[in-house]
Amino acid sequence: MTFREKLTNIIKKKQSLLCVGLDTDIEKIPDFLKSDPEPLFAFNKAIIDATAEYAAAFKVNTAFYEAYGAAGWSALEKTFACIPAGTLKIADAKRGDIGNTAKMYAKAVFEKLKADAVTLNAYMGKDSAAPFLQDPEKGVFFLCLTSNPGSQDFQYFNDGKHKLYERIALTVNEWNGNSNCGLVVGATHPEELRGIRSLVPGLPFLIPGIGAQGGDLEKSVQYGLDENGTGALFNSSRAIIYASGDKSFARAASIAAKDTRDALNKTKRI
C-alpha cells in the first residue's frame, strides 16, 4: 500500500482530517507533571490517549525533543511508540542534506522512530530527497509555502513564470512516482493554497497554522482538499495540547481535538 493510499484510508476510516501536533515545551506543560521522571513523555502519552479517537495523524516536532539532548530523544522514541495503530505518525523534522547524510536521516525517522512520514526541506534538490522516497509506504511532505512571516523572504521569489513555492510544488509532483510525496502549505495563505491545489491536484497537503497561528480554517478546507475530500491533513498543535494548563489538561485537549475535527468535517460538507 502506498503512503497516499494509507493516508486516504485513515482519513476515511477515522472520518477525520485532523493532525495533532506534539510541539511539547516543558515550560508549557502543567506544573504537576514537571516532577515526573519523564515529563515530556508523560504529557504526550496523556495527550495521545485523550485525542487519538479524533486524530487521523500525530505530528511530532523533533526540535522540541532535541533541545533536551539524549533524554529528549528517548522521549521522542517513546512518544512515537505509543501512538496507536491506525493513526499516522509524522516526524516534523524539516531535514534536507546531501545523499549520504540524507540516508542517515531517513534511517533515523523511518527505522528508529518508525514514522510513517516526515517533513523535508527541498532546497538541496532531488538527491537529498531520494533516500526518503524509496519506500512507497513512507511519505514525505516537502516545505512549499510555510505559515510563518519569513515565508515572504524567499518563497515568493519569481522567475517570471512561477514563484519558487510553485516551482517546488511542480517539481515535487515529478518526484511522486511512488505515490508518497506531499506538500506543507500554511493555512495562513488561503489564496496561494487554492493556486497550489490547482497546480498539483493529486498531491496531499499537510496544512499547519489553523490553531494558534490564526490561519483560516474554512478557506483552508475549501481550497486545500482534493476532489475526493481526502487530500489534506490540518495540523493544530498549541490550541489543542495546551487547551488547559491544569490537571484537566488531557480532558481539555480531548474536547479541543473533537471540536477541531468537527469544525473541519462541517466545513468539508458545506
Added chain:
Amino acid sequence: MTFREKLTNIIKKKQSLLCVGLDTDIEKIPDFLKSDPEPLFAFNKAIIDATAEYAAAFKVNTAFYEAYGAAGWSALEKTFACIPAGTLKIADAKRGDIGNTAKMYAKAVFEKLKADAVTLNAYMGKDSAAPFLQDPEKGVFFLCLTSNPGSQDFQYFNDGKHKLYERIALTVNEWNGNSNCGLVVGATHPEELRGIRSLVPGLPFLIPGIGAQGGDLEKSVQYGLDENGTGALFNSSRAIIYASGDKSFARAASIAAKDTRDALNKTKRI
C-alpha cells in the same frame, strides 16, 4: 567577541583553514572499534586527538548521530565536549523552522551541545533564523549553493536579476548586524563561488566538497577567501576520517589532515 572575530583569530593562531568533518558512519569505522560500548564516540575521540593540531574547526553532522537515536545523541554530546578549546565547534544540522521551534533548535545546538556555530537552511526566512542570531558570539552558516548534484534543482532559480543562491547571500548579508552570519558554498562550484565572494566581500564561507566530493581546492581557496585571507573554512570529512580503515586510522587521519592544511596554506600563498 563576535563570531567573526573568533573565527579570524583561530584561523590566524592555528595557521589553518581546515575544518574536519565528523560524518561518522558506524559501517565505515575500523572493525576493531565496532565492539566498543560507544563506537562512534571512541572513533571521534581518536580522530579529534589526532587531527586537532591541524584543524581550525570540527564540523559534526548531526544526522549521523540521530540515526542511532538517544545513544547517538549521547555520542554527539560527548564528541562536542572533547573538542579542545581554541578550535571551533560547528553543528552541521541544516535546520530551519518557525520562530518558536527555531528557539528550541537554537537551545539544542548552543546550550546542549555548546557549539560555536550551526548550519541553517534559510528557506523559511528571517524569523526562522532570528533565534540563532541573537548572540554575537554564536555563528550561523546559511546554505547558499550546496556541493551536491541536487543544487541544480532550485538554487539557480532566477528572478531576472539574481539567482536564488545570490538572493540568499545578499539577504544573509543584511541579517549580519551581529557579525555572526556566514554562508555554505560548495567547492564543486568555483566560478559561482567567485561571484558570491564579490557580492558579499565580508561574509565568511564554510566550503565543503574539497575531499571525497572532488571539488577544486585551489580555485576554492583562490576565490573563497576574503581580502584578509581569513574568510573561509574548507571542510573535508571522508578523505580525512576514513584515510585508513585499520588500526592505523588515527595516524592516517593525522597525516591527511596535515597534508590538507598544508595544501590549503600553500594555495593561499600563491
